[in-house]
Amino acid sequence: xxxxxxxxxxxxxxxxxxxxxxxxxxxxxxxxxxxxxxxxxxxxxxxxxxxxxxxxxxxxxxxxxxxxxxxxxxxxxxxxxxxxxxxxxxxxxxxxxxxxxxxxxxxxxxxxxxxxxxxxxxxxxxxxxxxxxxxxxxxxxxxxxxxxxxxxxxxxxxxxxxxxxxxxxxxxxxxxxxxxxxxxxxxxxxxxxxxxxxxxxxxxxxxxxxxxxxxxxxxxxxxxxxxxxxxxxxxxxxxxxxxxxxxxxxxxxxxxxxxxxxxxxxxxxxxxxxxxxxxxxxxxxxxxxxxxxxxxxxxxxxxxxxxxxxxxxxxxxxxxxxxxxxxxxxxxxxxxxxxxxxxxxxxxxxxxxxxxxxxxxxxxxxxxxxxxxxxxxxxxxxxxxxxxxxxxxxxxxxxxxxxxxxxxx
Amino acid sequence: xxxxxxxxxxxxxxxxxxxxxxxxxxxxxxxxxxxxxxxxxxxxxxxxxxxxxxxxxxxxxxxxxxxxxxxxxxxxxxxxxxxxxxxxxxxxxxxxxxxxxxxxxxxxxxxxxxxxxxxxxxxxxxxxxxxxxxxxxxxxxxxxxxxxxxxxxxxxxxxxxxxxxxxxxx
Numbered sequence: 001x002x003x004x005x006x007x008x009x010x011x012x013x014x015x016x017x018x019x020x021x022x023x024x025x026x027x028x029x030x031x032x033x034x035x036x037x038x039x040x041x042x043x044x045x046x047x048x049x050x051x052x053x054x055x056x057x058x059x060x061x062x063x064x065x066x067x068x069x070x071x072x073x074x075x076x077x078x079x080x081x082x083x084x085x086x087x088x089x090x091x092x093x094x095x096x097x098x099x100x101x102x103x104x105x106x107x108x109x110x111x112x113x114x115x116x117x118x119x120x121x122x123x124x125x126x127x128x129x130x131x132x133x134x135x136x137x138x139x140x141x142x143x144x145x146x147x148x149x150x151x152x153x154x155x156x157x158x159x160x161x162x163x164x165x166x167x168x169x170x171x172x173x174x175x176x177x178x179x180x181x182x183x184x185x186x187x188x189x190x191x192x193x194x195x196x197x198x199x200x201x202x203x204x205x206x207x208x209x210x211x212x213x214x215x216x217x218x219x220x221x222x223x224x225x226x227x228x229x230x231x232x233x234x235x236x237x238x239x240x241x242x243x244x245x246x247x248x249x250x251x252x253x254x255x256x257x258x259x260x261x262x263x264x265x266x267x268x269x270x271x272x273x274x275x276x277x278x279x280x281x282x283x284x285x286x287x288x289x290x291x292x293x294x295x296x297x298x299x300x301x302x303x304x305x306x307x308x309x310x311x312x313x314x315x316x317x318x319x320x321x322x323x324x325x326x327x328x329x330x331x332x333x334x335x336x337x338x339x340x341x342x343x344x345x346x347x348x349x350x351x352x353x354x355x356x357x358x359x360x361x362x363x364x365x366x367x368x369x370x371x372x373x374x375x376x377x378x379x380x381x382x383x384x385x386x387x388x389x390x391x392x393x394x395x396x397x398x399x400x401x402x403x404x405x406x407x408x409x
Numbered sequence: 410x411x412x413x414x415x416x417x418x419x420x421x422x423x424x425x426x427x428x429x430x431x432x433x434x435x436x437x438x439x440x441x442x443x444x445x446x447x448x449x450x451x452x453x454x455x456x457x458x459x460x461x462x463x464x465x466x467x468x469x470x471x472x473x474x475x476x477x478x479x480x481x482x483x484x485x486x487x488x489x490x491x492x493x494x495x496x497x498x499x500x501x502x503x504x505x506x507x508x509x510x511x512x513x514x515x516x517x518x519x520x521x522x523x524x525x526x527x528x529x530x531x532x533x534x535x536x537x538x539x540x541x542x543x544x545x546x547x548x549x550x551x552x553x554x555x556x557x558x559x560x561x562x563x564x565x566x567x568x569x570x571x572x573x574x575x576x577x578x579x
Contacts, residue, residue: 259516
C-alpha cells in the first residue's frame, strides 16, 4: 500500500449532543452544538478549523450552513452520502485532505433527527412512498428496513453455524451493562438474556426488538489534525494507527448473488487495517464493533478474525466483550443502548477510553480518576487501554475500520 | 412511464428503466427472465447493465425454468409498511434458480427475492418455510398487464443444505 499515515495524524477533539428521541431542534442546531463541543474539547477555535466533512442520507444539514453558524471558513469541505461505516472512512479522507495540503484541521460530523424526523427503519409514510429501480425487486415483497436488508445473511449464517437467539442476546446484555455506567446513554438499564428473548419478534429467526439498535436524535463530531498540530492542544493526542473504508465484498449491493453469503466486508478490510497499523489482534485492548443489530457484531468479530468462522457465538458469550473482560466491546453501550449515530459514538468512546477520561459516574472521571468498580451506576473506564479498534458496518458488503492508540509505535 | 399500485405503494417503471422494465414486462406475460450476456453467455441474477464477469454491455433477456431452491429467508413478524400489517407473519425468500448454480464460481447463483405464497397467493404458513425447499415462480395479478413474480412450494424433495427455524407457539 502506498502511504502509511501511522502516528502522523490524531483525533484531538470529540463532542456530541444529548441522545434523545425528541431533540425539538433542527439537524443544523444539533450539528452546530456537536462541532462546538468538539472544538472546546480540543481547545480549538473556529479560526483553527478549516476543514469540514459530514455524512448523511438526505436527512441532515450541509457543512456550508453550519460553517456560518460557528464562524468557520473551510478551505475544504465535503458532505458525503453514507450511513454506517462512514465515520472511519471519513477519518481517512480527512487525513488525505490534510496530506494533500487542502486544509489543516478537519471537523467530521453526523447530525440526525433519527427518531423524531427521518427514521432509519423507513417507518410510516416513507414506507409508502413511490418506488422505482432496484426497490422494485424488494419493496413489493415487504422488504424495506435495515434488518431486513441484512437478514438473508443473518439467517443463512444462523443455519450454517448453529447460532441461537441466546447467543445474540449476550451481546445486548454486555452493551447494556456498559450503558448502565454511561450518564449519556438513552437506554441505561441493564437487561438479561431473557429480557431480549421475551421482547417481541421483529424478523424471525434473527432479531427480537432488543436485538435492534435504538433510533435517536443526536449529532456527533470528531476533529482530526496532524500529530505536529496536536502537540499544543488540550488532550493527549490519540493517534491514528491505521484506517480503512469503505471496503466492499464482491457484488456490492448485490453481494448475495456471489458469496459466501455469510461472509461480511471485514474479511477484506481486516488484514489491510492490521497491516497498516502494525498491530496484531492480541495488541488490541478494546473494540468498537458496529451494533445496528446484535448479529452485525457477531459477524464482524468472525470476519475480522477475533475468532474462527462459526465461532462468533462462543466469542460473544465468553465474557471477553464484557467490561472487566479481556477485550470489552462498545463501552458506551453503542447503538444498542447509548444511541444510534451511524457509528460515530463508538469512535468517540474509544478516544475517551484511550485518554483515560471516560465520562462515567466516578466523581473524578474527567480528570482520569476512576474507581474501576464496574457495578451498575459506576465506572466504565478500562484500565490502561492503549490500542482500540473500530469496525464500522454499512451492510454485509460494506465495512470500515480504524485502529487508534495513545502512544507512538 | 408506467405506474402500478400494489398495496398502496406506487411502483414506477419509466420507459428508460433499462434494468427492470423488461423483467416486469415478461412477468406480466407469466414468464420469468434473467439477463444473458450476449458475449460470454453467462446469466446474471440481478438484471444490471453490464456483465459482472466480462464487462460486456451487450445482453438479451433469457427465459428460465422458474424453478429453484430457497437459499435464505426471513419471516416478517413486525413490518414498518402500514399496508403489509395484515399479512404478518409472512415470509420473504431468497430463491436460487436451478440455472447456473455454483457457476462461474463455487458460491455464485441466480438469486431472486419474493414472498412464499400458496396457490391462492395468500402468504404461505410460517412452518412451511425453510432453506433447501423447492419452489417455482408464480405470477400474482396486480393490475392489467402487471403481475408480481412470487414463489410457491412444489412437491419435490428438498435440495442441498436444509434448515428451518422453530416457529414460536401462538
